[in-house]
Amino acid sequence: MKNPVCRDGQIRRPGLVRILFEFLFPHYCKVCGRRLDPSEEELCISCFLGMPRVEYDMKSINPTERMLLGQHSLVRAASLIHYDKDSTYSNILFHLKYWRHPSVGTWLARTGAMELKEKGFFEGVDCIVPMPITFWKEMKRGYNQCTYIAKGIRQATGLPIINNAVKRVNEHSKQAGLGKYQRWNNAQDLFQVTDPSLLAGKHVLVVDDVITTGATLCSLIDVMEANIPNLRVSVFTLAVAD
Ligand SMILES: [Zn+2]
Numbered sequence: 001m002k003n004p005v006c007r008d009g010q011i012r013r014p015g016l017v018r019i020l021f022e023f024l025f026p027h028y029c030k031v032c033g034r035r036l037d038p039s040e041e042e043l044c045i046s047c048f049l050g051m052p053r054v055e056y057d058m059k060s061i062n063p064t065e066r067m068l069l070g071q072h073s074l075v076r077a078a079s080l081i082h083y084d085k086d087s088t089y090s091n092i093l094f095h096l097k098y099w100r101h102p103s104v105g106t107w108l109a110r111t112g113a114m115e116l117k118e119k120g121f122f123e124g125v126d127c128i129v130p131m132p133i134t135f136w137k138e139m140k141r142g143y144n145q146c147t148y149i150a151k152g153i154r155q156a157t158g159l160p161i162i163n164n165a166v167k168r169v170n171e172h173s174k175q176a177g178l179g180k181y182q183r184w185n186n187a188q189d190l191f192q193v194t195d196p197s198l199l200a201g202k203h204v205l206v207v208d209d210v211i212t213t214g215a216t217l218c219s220l221i222d223v224m225e226a227n228i229p230n231l232r233v234s235v236f237t238l239a240v241a242d
Contacts, residue, residue, distance in 0.1 A: 075203065096238075134168045
């Protein structure tokens with residue numbers, strides 16, 4: 001095997017069944033498209049090592065926190081990679097959202113969460129809330145991609161996922177191509193708290209795929225702050241467009 005050392009630092013050699021499975025049903029790197037070795041998951045080792053990572057430490061403010069400044073309940077925020085629409089790494093988000101490979105979100109979130117856990121990012125957090133999408137969008141797509149990201153964090157931390165406390169009631173017109181001011185205006189009245197008792201008094205980790213201006217996340221946090229007593233919020237996104 002070329003890469004018996006996994007990205008999480010564990011030595012993991014693929015078994016015979018895995019090798020046979022990969023031979024019959026090959027997987028491909030979600031960034032460069034190269035066929036994966038049985039020892040690789042979702043990304044080839046060179047794309048994994050070349051990821052445009054966002055540095056995180058508890059002392060300095062990072063780009064994600066900067067976009068969420070002004071949210072009173074915010075405790076901390078982090079993203080895993082920098083997002084650039086012209087980079088091949090944007091393929092990860094296409095696979096996650098549109099090409100029906102949400103497992104890449106679970107795997108990447110688990111990998112990132114294991115590192116953030118070492119740095120104390122999840123200290124005091126009680127539960128995970130995936131960014132909701134509308135009922136119709138979920139029907140059309142077949143899944144909420146943020147739930148898959150939340151699953152990866154749960155695997156790394158053991159934190160429970162709460163899906164039924166907040167829902168998305170409106171779909172704004174597409175954010176892509178809009179200016180910053182238009183995006184902020186566009187993100188009003190998108191969410192509704194359906195069961196405040198599920199989150200009252202808790203430190204909630206809100207999970208999203210990518211943060212571009214922070215408008216949608218701020219809209220969700222505003223609604224939660226207004227309707228849920230004694231709430232604290234942290235945020236994790238796979239990518240940040242800074
Ligand atoms: Zn690759």
